[in-house]
Amino acid sequence: MNAPDRRAALLGRLAELPMERRVALLRSRRGGTAGREWPLSFGQERLWFLNRLDPADTTYHTPWCVRLRGPVDAEGLAAAFTRVAERHHVLRARFRLAGDRPVQVVAEAGPVAVESAEVTGDPAPAVVEFVNRPFDLEFGPPLRVALLRLADDHFLLCIVLHHLVVDGWSLDVLMRELAECYTAYREGGEPSLEELPMQYMEVAAEDRRRAEQNSEQNRDTSHLDHWTRTLTGVPALDLPTDRPRLARWTGEGAQEGFLVPDEVITRLEEVARRQRCTLFMALLAAYQATLGIASGQRDLCVGVPVAGRNRAEIEPLIGYFATTLVFRADLSGAPTFRELMKRTRLAVFKGLQHAEAPFEQVLGALRLPRDLSRPPLFQAMFNLHNTPKGDLLRTTMADLAVEVYPVPAAGRTKAEISVDAWRGPEGLGGVLDYSSDLFSAATARRLARAFTGVVERVGADPDLRLSDLNHLI
Incomplete structure (x- = not known):
């Protein structure tokens, strides 16, 4: 044999x-x-x-x-x-x-x-x-x-x-x-x-061994090199605050909900398709525009969580595989929203090609100045959830009826400002989480309205320039 x-x-x-x-x-x-x-x-x-x-x-x-x-x-x-x-x-x-x-x-x-x-x-x-x-x-x-x-x-x-x-x-x-x-x-x-x-x-052990071998042998550094080239020198997001910044970040937070009607988000989806963009890319661009208008900055970062499961054999495992990609927004030159989408699309494509670099390694390679008053590297996050399917929304378990119970806000936030959104039949639902140490509820509501306002305006006219949206704040 x-x-x-x-x-x-x-x-x-x-x-x-x-x-x-x-x-x-x-x-x-x-x-x-x-x-x-x-x-x-x-x-x-x-x-x-x-x-x-x-x-x-x-x-x-x-x-x-x-x-x-x-x-x-x-x-x-x-x-x-x-x-x-x-x-x-x-x-x-x-x-x-x-x-x-x-x-x-x-x-x-x-x-x-x-x-x-x-x-x-x-x-x-x-x-x-x-x-x-x-x-x-x-x-x-x-x-x-x-x-x-x-x-x-x-x-x-x-x-x-x-x-x-x-x-x-x-x-x-x-x-x-x-x-x-x-x-x-x-x-x-x-x-x-x-x-x-x-x-x-x-x-985890195999990933560690592989990273250490690559570092020792100075090979396959292209992923980390991309992020250090892209993110070196990025400024902190400096939104106007209602309260003085504390010496140490506490993570205390609150949230405001929002809803973009279905007909409005459908228009933006069509605009995105014509630009060969996904809804995620268009919404990320709209969020970047909102932050730029609110802060007056033309250079800022947004963190985006991704699943991090790039191999079939790890799909059935429970564990912490998720990572964070950091996208640097280029709002320079008074771009139209159509142009901003193109820039965002390119940044997302390049970022996904280099997603294997662990966020923690990126942080270490950038050697950022120590600042305990704010989260490192990025202070804003954005996440467009895929509509939960399968077992998270299951309706039965043996002889029991099952229904998801939305977890009440626990008063914590990972970023100074963060948008979590999901596309449903009613439109785009979401919450804006914010640092309650920095912002009042009124300011958070104003930022949420500004974001939904940007989505509505650019969906109707993607050739608007960012300066045409300043009145939304």
Whole structure:
């Protein structure tokens, strides 16, 4: 039997083994992850450092809440979460110092506790309290769960994870596997889940090794070189504030909602198509224009979160893969909005080509002056969410009816000003998050109205110059 035939026969025998046996063999081959010290990914390292600076800061808590209607099996929910945490080792990670470097150590698998409480009236205060409870990342898990009973057969399931171990994509994975494990528990069977090809810690370790090798051998620096060329010398965004800037950034924030009607956003979509731009590019250009008008600057940066999952084998994993791309706006020369879209389109294309450079490496390479009074590099963010699909918007789980519960504002913000938007049948909905240390609610409302006003005006006439929009502020 030749080598390919032997390999095929071995794979066939492995496929016939029960799932538990295959997983055990895989863990045996890798030596397991529990108890070992694993390096943090570049993204994790920055969040860990921020947590060490202020352990009480809850800015990077990631919540997801759903209403459950029906005969909720609390024991079954706990068993389902336990099963998911057994599969995804990062949900059992503890973060600590080993010498002079942070590491993550996976705790042995054990039951995931589901807290329970009775809530009468508006559940929002209880949810905010639960979301804003700090994690002890050194000695406790980065995941907690609560089941709030609102009435007979009406519950609120609250999930909170630290951003160190999860991103938006991961929430969909979590809800899919939670539903599968809960349903299997209720039916007395085994969940139908594919074996994971690897664990998040293994991905983080491999990325670290690759980055260190590239650095030592001075190769494949094109991604980092692009960002240092593009971002060197960019000024801080200096919006007029209502209050003096504090000596240290606190992350205290609030938000204002907005809605752009469907007919207005449809016009902008058509303008974008004619310029071979996406809606995201057009909205980013409109946001840059708004910031330029408000600040009087012609040179500024906007941070944009991206999924960071560029390989098929990491798609089924829970972990922190997301990164941030920073786009430098060029508002010089009194451009028309049509011209600004072209500039934004080019910047986005080039940025996506070099998205593999971790944001943390970009920060380090730029050697920015230390300024604790504001977030580093960019002070504004923009995010256009794809309409959530699949398991985040699932409507059933076993015999339960499921409905998303929008998490109340927790009073935190990652940037001085940030727009989160989503395209729906009613138009473009969104929220403007802002630093309450710097801006009043009235100023935030004015900025939100200015953004929606820019979107409306340039959708109707993309040849307007930015100077024609100054009156919107």
